[in-house]
Amino acid sequence: MQIFKPHVINKEESVISITGLYKSFDDLDVLKGIDFNLYKAENVAVLGKSGSGKSVLIKIIVGLLKPDRGEVVVLGKHVNQLNRKELDDLRLHIGFSFQNSALYDSMNVLQNLTFPLTMNRKNLTKSEANDAAEEILDSVGLKDKLNQMPSDLSGGQRKRIGIARTLILKPQIMLYDEPTSGLDPVTSTEIIELINEVQQKYNTSSIIITHDLTCAKNTSNRIAMLLDGRFLKIGKFDEVFDTDDEQVKGFFNYNFIQ
């Protein structure tokens, strides 16, 4: 496996800044006061149990969900205060890789990749869009799948295409929602390598939502442990798990056994 190399992080330059974030669904309080900063060229893994609100957090960052309270500033813009046009402009700088890839199943791989590009860059010719798609596909190692339908691809291939689709818009920030869930160890390793390649090649800042410790350890500069709607600990991998906290230890032991 390609070894994760920590990058030089500029702690002066925060690309995502979250303060006092609260979110609930009906009677269920999911996020209960999140404070967090993501710095430029930094990868942060958010760890937590299923249903702990990890995905909700990144959906709020990208404006898919509205918070009840709190402030989310992405690339200097207050997400909650943007109108549709401003939010779309901001979203062009954020790549979102969905847990189940969310590929458009009525389109083939090439159309999946060119669709966001042609919809957002009006003066792009069809051949330019196709070239860009082929280049991105090549970078995720799936150039031969150009004309296949998503239903013909394996889980790992779908994840790669999903990541490629977000990369085609050259985002500054990548948000990965459970990138290795449901994959075998070999394919998980390939996805981990891809996340690191993306970081090095495109100099992105990333939040990786996961409950897979291997993924978190091998992709991230910092780990944020989300428990009971709050970040229990944020720090380097060893710092987070060098603790007497039973909940954190329990999470570590569970993953170790797995």
Next chain:
Amino acid sequence: MNKKVRKYVFSKVLDEYFSGNHKAYRFIALFFKELFKRPFHLREVINQCFEVGLKSLALISLTGFIVGIVFTKQSRPSLEEFGATSWLPSLIGIAIIKALGPLVTALICAGKVGSSIGAELGSMRVTEQIDAMEVSAINPFKYLVVTRVVATTITIPVLALYCSFVALYGSYLNVHAEETSSLISFYQSAFKTINFLDIAISVVKTIVYGFTIGIVGCYKGFNATQGTRGVGKAANQAVVLAMFLIFIEEVIIVQIANWIRYF
């Protein structure tokens, strides 16, 4: 002292009913707001017209043809009793162009097109494909909903007109089997009692039906929840609600048409 927090304004059912209605009206209002905004996605509209129109053609042809034959067969004995079989083409013309053609087309399209739109958008919603569009800075409402509703509103009137002609042809074949008559004279007799207002009302009716089928299918699909179960539910509700609304609209439009005739 613990104060009991009031959870609903009226009751759970009433609150859901009113908030559901409010949500539906907002959905329709958003359609009209987005309709006149750029980009217009004309290619997708044409693509959807093809999906709605061409793919329903076989079913519409068959149903229209059978309706024409059956209606003629059922009407003939009653007219024969009064020796008025020469009125058959006019009777068929009025029934098919003013009522049966638009209604049969709308009901078939509510079943075929409405369920397909509901299921397609519902499936896109539960598999996060709509969210994927949203985060790629593509307006999914504009791309998915507006294009489909425009397509059904344009295509269903054309299909209804086609269905009426096929039904009249079916009727002609039945008439021709009993007594020799030419196709042209049959169509002339059928249209003799039809005026411009009748055709205009039929066209308006089918435009309203087309809009209803599109908007209901999109609304149910776009707001689908609860995974795969929700997809089936969205498709089913799209058909049931569209058919229900079509019958209500039929009654209202016929009533308005009658008022217009009096003035």
